[in-house]
Structure formats: structure tokens, C-alpha cells
Amino acid sequence: MGRAPCCDKANVKKGPWSPEEDAQLKVFIEKYGTCGNWIALPQKAGLKRCGKSCRLRWLNYLRPNIKHGEFSDEEDRIICNLYANIGSRWSIIAARLPGRTDNDIKNYWNTKLKKKLISKFTPNYQGKTSPFYPTISHSVLPNLSSLYKDHFNSFYTPTKSLAGIESSSLPQNFLYYNTTIPSFTNQYSYCLQNQEGLMDSHYYFPVKDQNMLIFNGNEASCSSSDGSCSQISYRKDVKQEEMGCFQGFMLDYGNINGDDPLNSFSDDHQKGNGILGNCQLQYDLEEVNELISIGHGCSNNMFFLNYEN
DNA sequence: AAAGGGAGCAACCGCGTCGAC
DNA sequence: TGTCGACGCGGTTGCTCCCTT
Incomplete structure (x- = not known):
């Protein structure tokens, strides 16, 4: 049985x-x-409109002090x-931006700001790739770090153990930052950074696919739906049109939308909280090897390989 | 000049939440 | 405590305008 309509749709x-x-x-x-x-x-006001429609019109357009036009920096x-x-x-x-509506x-985010951010560090980005996987070329990596720093002030240097690893043993070429997402507060978050710039950031990618190369991940948590993980993956089993971009090696970062980056938006706390959410970097084999070597050099028991080809 | 396609945005839809009873 | 209705939210749709071919 469906929900009763809020108004007489026919009228x-x-x-x-x-x-x-x-x-x-x-x-009125x-x-x-x-x-x-x-x-x-609407009936009291003599309008042949649904109450929800009236509410939306008032909140988004008619109420006083609504600010339209360009968003400031x-x-x-x-x-x-x-x-x-x-x-x-x-x-x-919206509550933090007086005059702006949700x-x-x-x-604005969906049509402009997201593209603006992506194009900021992907000069060749045409907005043609998958909405989940805009492609970022390796050459722009150095810019990512500064971009992140522009937007986040919460990077820090760990002074105590993190995820069971003593601070002295923690990789030096990582950026660490706190998350305010309740579900993740007990987990460590990290951004991998090489000498040039930010290359990878936190969390979450399922090992649903076979033939995956996991980089700097954690086997147990990677295969669960609530772990944190970053990875380079090779997804030969995913059709190109499904991925929306390419087949090859990809370094995922910022994908925390849940188990299936193509389908899952189920849990509220998992919804895209990465500024670069659901982006991928594309590497050739040589670059992947280079990244693996970085991973070997910087972490303890955090490296997991499930790589066939 | 006309057609096609994309971007931008207003509006709608469906669902979760909350409060009243 | 359960049910119902209204509200509020986020995702999606579809219309309009503008640019390109």
C-alpha cells in the first residue's frame, strides 16, 4: 500500500x-x-497548488532576504x-550561508562548484567522465596538496599511536587529518603524500571485484563495508561504460560512498564527504610500481596485495 | 537560420523523521 | 506504544535558455 497523497493531484x-x-x-x-x-x-490562500509546492516556492524564492546570484569565494x-x-x-x-537555500x-554544487574544483587540478577535465570517476592525470598531483590545504585546516602530525601503530613508526609521507564524521572518529584517516604532493586520501573502497591491487590498504577492513582503505585497483571485470572512464590502474581516493561506488548511497554517514569524492587517478604499470615502492617504504602491516596480472 | 545539445535552475517526488493524539 | 499526518530533506526531473554546429 502506498502513501496517501498529500493533496488532490488532479486538482x-x-x-x-x-x-x-x-x-x-x-x-497571504x-x-x-x-x-x-x-x-x-493553498486553499486558504486561494491557490490551486500543493502545499509542498507552496512551501518550496516560499522557502526557495519568495521569502525575504533570499540571496541570488554569484557565490563568493x-x-x-x-x-x-x-x-x-x-x-x-x-x-x-545552507544554514551556514545566510540568504542561500539548500x-x-x-x-550550485552539482552544476558548477564540483566541476570548478575538478578543473582546478585537472586542466584537461572536460566533465565527460563518469560522475563518480572524473579522471585526474598524474601530472597534476602536486596541485592536490595545496588544494586540500586551501580547504582543510585540520591536517596534523600524529603524536601518539594511530590505528595501533606507534607515531614514530607512522609513515612520514602521509598527511593525517581528523574527521568529524561520527562513524569514522574511531578510525584513522590519512592522506598519502609523496614529496611532490597529495596522492591519495582516506577510506573506503570495497574489494568486490577480483584481480585487485590494494595499495596501502588493510585486508580485513577493505573487504568489509566499514573499514578504511585506499587502493590502486585494476578492474578488468568492470565494463568500461560502467566505470565511465577506462580500464587500467586506478588509484582511488575520496570514495567513501559505501560499498559500491556505482550504486551505494545507503548509509547517511557514508555519503560523499570527500571534497574530491569519487575521483580516480590513472596510472600505467610503471607508475603503479613506483607507488607500490612508496607503500613499502612507509607503512607497517598495511600493505595488501591481491593482484593477479 | 535552424536544429541539437548541454548547462543551469526551478520544481517535483518519495522517503525519513517527528510530533500529536 | 502505535498510528497518522505534516514537515523537511535530498535526489531527480524537466523546462528554458544559450551556445555550437
Whole structure:
């Protein structure tokens, strides 16, 4: 049994609001308020609209002090920072940006800001790759570090053991940072950095596919849905159109959307909180070998190979 | 000049949450 | 304690405008 509709769909108008309807709604709400009941409001206001539609129109367009137009650099920074920490919780992000609505910010992120960020460090990015896997070339890696530093202030140097590893033994070429995501606070997060710049950041990629090369991951947690892991993978079993980009070696970073990067958005805490969420770096075999050597040199018991080819 | 395609954005839909009863 | 209805949120859709061919 489905949910009862909130209004009589046959008798409500849909689609864009006319200036007359806008005026009617605005006048009514300014005079009487919302009466604490959006469902009943359209009838009282003489509008042939669904209550939800009225609410949305008021909140996103008609209410006072709505700010339209270009987002400032400061607003960009706040959005990036919050998105990195809490994911697509647009209403919370909107609460930090006076005059901006969640819908506005969501649209802005999806249509502009995300591309802006990607193109910032991927000069050749055309926005043509998979939404999950924009491709980043190896040559732009040095820029990533500075980009991250622009947006996050929480990098730190561990002074005590992390994930059971003494600080003195922790890899020097990692950047560490705290996460505010409750589910991850008991886990360590890390960004791998070589001498040039940031190469890999935290968490989460499932070992669902066979023939995978896991780089600097943890076998147990990588194969579970709640571990943290970064990896280079070779996914010969995934069709190119599914991946949206290529077959080959890929270093994943920032993918924390859950078990299946193509399908899973199930758990709220797993929703993309990486500023570079779901990006991949593409490497040839030689570069992969180079990365493996970095991994060998910097970590204890954190290297896992499940690599066939 | 017309057609096609993409970007941007307003609006809709469905579901989770919360409060009233 | 359970049920129901309203609200609020995030994802998605579809319309419009503009640019390219």
C-alpha cells in the first residue's frame, strides 16, 4: 500500500509559478503567516497548488532576504569545507550561508562548484567522465596538496599511536587529518603524500571485484563495508561504460560512498564527504610500481596485495 | 537560420523523521 | 506504544535558455 497523497493531484497546478501566484502566496504569508500548516495553506490562500509546492516556492524564492546570484569565494570555501566534512547535507550547509537555500547550494554544487574544483587540478577535465570517476592525470598531483590545504585546516602530525601503530613508526609521507564524521572518529584517516604532493586520501573502497591491487590498504577492513582503505585497483571485470572512464590502474581516493561506488548511497554517514569524492587517478604499470615502492617504504602491516596480472 | 545539445535552475517526488493524539 | 499526518530533506526531473554546429 502506498502513501496517501498529500493533496488532490488532479486538482493542483504543477510547473512554474506565475507572477500572480507568487504575489498571491507572498501577500497571504506576509499577512497570515503559514498558519503552521502548509497543506491547508493553498486553499486558504486561494491557490490551486500543493502545499509542498507552496512551501518550496516560499522557502526557495519568495521569502525575504533570499540571496541570488554569484557565490563568493568565501561561500565556495565554506561549501567545500562543509561538504568535505558532512557530505550532501544541504540544509545544514545552507544554514551556514545566510540568504542561500539548500536547493540553491545543491544546484550550485552539482552544476558548477564540483566541476570548478575538478578543473582546478585537472586542466584537461572536460566533465565527460563518469560522475563518480572524473579522471585526474598524474601530472597534476602536486596541485592536490595545496588544494586540500586551501580547504582543510585540520591536517596534523600524529603524536601518539594511530590505528595501533606507534607515531614514530607512522609513515612520514602521509598527511593525517581528523574527521568529524561520527562513524569514522574511531578510525584513522590519512592522506598519502609523496614529496611532490597529495596522492591519495582516506577510506573506503570495497574489494568486490577480483584481480585487485590494494595499495596501502588493510585486508580485513577493505573487504568489509566499514573499514578504511585506499587502493590502486585494476578492474578488468568492470565494463568500461560502467566505470565511465577506462580500464587500467586506478588509484582511488575520496570514495567513501559505501560499498559500491556505482550504486551505494545507503548509509547517511557514508555519503560523499570527500571534497574530491569519487575521483580516480590513472596510472600505467610503471607508475603503479613506483607507488607500490612508496607503500613499502612507509607503512607497517598495511600493505595488501591481491593482484593477479 | 535552424536544429541539437548541454548547462543551469526551478520544481517535483518519495522517503525519513517527528510530533500529536 | 502505535498510528497518522505534516514537515523537511535530498535526489531527480524537466523546462528554458544559450551556445555550437
